[in-house]
Amino acid sequence: MDAEFRRSLPPLHPEPHAVPQPAGLPPGYGHEKLVALPRDSRWVWLYWEMAPAKLARILGQGKILQPELHLALAETRKPVKEQGCYLEASTAWIEALPGETFYVELGLADFGRPFTVLLRSEPFRMPWGDELRERTRPSLELPDELKRVKPPKSE
Amino acid sequence: MAGAFTLVLSMHRPWLGADPCPEDEWLLASLAGCYLPLVDLLERLREDGVRAPVAVAISPTLTAMLDDPVRRARLHRALADREAACSRAPDRPGEALSFHRERFKAARLALEGSACDIPGRLRALEEDGCIDLLACAATNALLPLLPQPKALQAQLRLAAAEHRRRFRGAAAGLWLPECGWDRRVGPAAAEAGFEYVFLEHHALERARPRPRCGAYAPVRATGGVFAFARDPELVRAAARLGPYAHPDYAELAFDVGPEIGDGRPMGLHTRKVGTKGTLADKPPYEPAAARAAAETQAEEFAQAIEARAARLALELRTRPALTAAFEAELFGHEWLEGPYFLERLLRRLAAGTNAQPKLPEWVLAHAPEAEEVEPECSTWGPGGYLDPWLRDENAWVVPHAHGLTERMLELAARFGPKAEAYPSPLEERALDACARLTALAQASDWGLLAGSRRQASWAGESLAKLVSSFLTLRGQLEERAVDADALAKAERASRILPDADFRVYA
Numbered sequence A: 001m002d003a004e005f006r007r008s009l010p011p012l013h014p015e016p017h018a019v020p021q022p023a024g025l026p027p028g029y030g031h032e033k034l035v036a037l038p039r040d041s042r043w044v045w046l047y048w049e050m051a052p053a054k055l056a057r058i059l060g061q062g063k064i065l066q067p068e069l070h071l072a073l074a075e076t077r078k079p080v081k082e083q084g085c086y087l088e089a090s091t092a093w094i095e096a097l098p099g100e101t102f103y104v105e106l107g108l109a110d111f112g113r114p115f116t117v118l119l120r121s122e123p124f125r126m127p128w129g130d131e132l133r134e135r136t137r138p139s140l141e142l143p144d145e146l147k148r149v150k151p152p153k154s155e
Numbered sequence B: 001m002a003g004a005f006t007l008v009l010s011m012h013r014p015w016l017g018a019d020p021c022p023e024d025e026w027l028l029a030s031l032a033g034c035y036l037p038l039v040d041l042l043e044r045l046r047e048d049g050v051r052a053p054v055a056v057a058i059s060p061t062l063t064a065m066l067d068d069p070v071r072r073a074r075l076h077r078a079l080a081d082r083e084a085a086c087s088r089a090p091d092r093p094g095e096a097l098s099f100h101r102e103r104f105k106a107a108r109l110a111l112e113g114s115a116c117d118i119p120g121r122l123r124a125l126e127e128d129g130c131i132d133l134l135a136c137a138a139t140n141a142l143l144p145l146l147p148q149p150k151a152l153q154a155q156l157r158l159a160a161a162e163h164r165r166r167f168r169g170a171a172a173g174l175w176l177p178e179c180g181w182d183r184r185v186g187p188a189a190a191e192a193g194f195e196y197v198f199l200e201h202h203a204l205e206r207a208r209p210r211p212r213c214g215a216y217a218p219v220r221a222t223g224g225v226f227a228f229a230r231d232p233e234l235v236r237a238a239a240r241l242g243p244y245a246h247p248d249y250a251e252l253a254f255d256v257g258p259e260i261g262d263g264r265p266m267g268l269h270t271r272k273v274g275t276k277g278t279l280a281d282k283p284p285y286e287p288a289a290a291r292a293a294a295e296t297q298a299e300e301f302a303q304a305i306e307a308r309a310a311r312l313a314l315e316l317r318t319r320p321a322l323t324a325a326f327e328a329e330l331f332g333h334e335w336l337e338g339p340y341f342l343e344r345l346l347r348r349l350a351a352g353t354n355a356q357p358k359l360p361e362w363v364l365a366h367a368p369e370a371e372e373v374e375p376e377c378s379t380w381g382p383g384g385y386l387d388p389w390l391r392d393e394n395a396w397v398v399p400h401a402h403g404l405t406e407r408m409l410e411l412a413a414r415f416g417p418k419a420e421a422y423p424s425p426l427e428e429r430a431l432d433a434c435a436r437l438t439a440l441a442q443a444s445d446w447g448l449l450a451g452s453r454r455q456a457s458w459a460g461e462s463l464a465k466l467v468s469s470f471l472t473l474r475g476q477l478e479e480r481a482v483d484a485d486a487l488a489k490a491e492r493a494s495r496i497l498p499d500a501d502f503r504v505y506a
Helices: A052-059 B024-047 B060-067 B069-088 B097-112 B118-127 B149-167 B185-191 B201-205 B232-239 B287-316 B338-351 B360-366 B397-415 B425-441 B444-450 B456-478 B484-493
Strands: A033-038 A043-049 A066-073 A079-084 A091-095 A101-109 A116-120 B003-011 B054-058 B131-136 B173-175 B196-199 B226-229 B321-327 B355-357
Touching (some): A033 A101, A033 A116, A043 A101, A043 B397, A066 A091, A079 A091, B003 B024, B003 B287, B003 B360, B024 B060, B024 B338, B054 B118, B054 B173, B060 B069, B060 B118, B060 B149, B069 B097, B118 B131, B118 B149, B131 B149, B149 B185, B149 B397, B185 B196, B196 B201, B201 B226, B226 B321, B232 B287, B232 B321, B287 B321, B287 B355, B338 B355, B397 B425, B397 B444, B397 B456, B456 B484
Parallel strands (some): B054 B131, B131 B173, B173 B196, B196 B226
Antiparallel strands (some): A033 A043, A101 A116
């Protein structure tokens, strides 16, 4: 294989879409979790598992709750990105910065109330990519064009 | 001597399960085209007194499949069928059928005798100092994709134990599947007793601090293991080699098998690549001309390596260590003329002085003191990290490997050495089978195959079988009612790592 490091391209479908899985595989393994796996220096693949009863309860509340993913710097716990997601999809992509350590929270945003965290990932470090090779430390804020939902909350 | 050249070849095939499947063809093609010719050529070099040592990794998955007498009988039948098809076909001049008949016959005869004991022949070569046998992660798991530290540790402990069992000695070197590295791998490798590993070049080019010689000298990496890196320029140069690098090479897309055999491809490539035209217009394959072309390209590649070593020696003011690591299957399976290329390359480099083939231990003994660095996460996959395994079409594989691992960790905690529940002999067997099924589900192959158009459904079904066997046994273990039939079925589906002890997950 040729492993030339190339500038990271976005995933084909940054928004979740159904990928048919072979029959005979279980939908889950009974452990609530949010797992974050850096695909390259920019993109992180996330998957989560939630107890079906809990998921049904959340979805059936009738309130307008927006499921969101919050990307935060592990060192300072400072959120740097918020992004909507689909709870039932169980997977999502999120864009982060090379060379920094983050964690992700999956939760529910309720207008005017604090964000309710459902699941939190382990911290993960993004590898360096070519584009930021010369930088010793990235900016703590994502560039504006990468903030797709709303700007980070101030502490 | 200007520099040292270390060639690393990794032999591995995906787990094919117990039952016959069309994918058995991979093993047959690799055995006849690559493994046997490769070991033959290494033995010829030994007999001719050519000092051209090579580091070789053979995965436990592959050795387990080669050991299986039922599978060997199937391979034997398939090879005999191919020979018969070659003999039955009308004698069309220049179609190279006799060339293919001879190579399938050689493989069939090897299966009848001891020549097919690839691991045994490799062990003898190592005893004679002709190769360095590397251990390979137990089931070719892509280690950065295993979030649980115990799972990573288990892959490497099982690898070390299997290598000791199979080759009657400990391995100093470890082949990391897909050159997969993150900061947890070094400590786990050291803990399992390994001394050195091989990484993709950007792991050292982006290491902190960046080593003075970049990818051209081994470094002491996180955890204390030494790390060699693939030479980026050789990677680029090698990418220009391969089955379509010369018009005289066999056209792999043309297979006369469906026409003269049972309708399936048989690896009977009787046309050459040529320079233009459709498949039907391709000129007949001439094995002697193809061999000559491969040997000429090997000469040119050797000259390029030597020139590069000389230039690097001047630039770095030290003896550079050039490392070239490939999947062994490139030579003979994916590129029919690959073994000719390899043999000429090794003979040519051994006769020269600028980049003599050396084993990793020689390089470590003769290199300046290794710098301590933290290599960057990396794989040798396109993109340099986890892109080939984390795509929309194949990332769904990952949660199943993780899910089984979590369940296995629970079982090991419940029945392991510190637990109160002591397993009965039947339960002990079931737990060991679960450990093997878990390790098999972690293989990097499932993700790669699930991402390919042709093998996606087979990969999914294979993974589903492993998962289903595991969950059945787990349920029975939870209820402490292991069914002997279910256990026998699971053991048959996971006949690998015979000494695996589930406590490796405890």
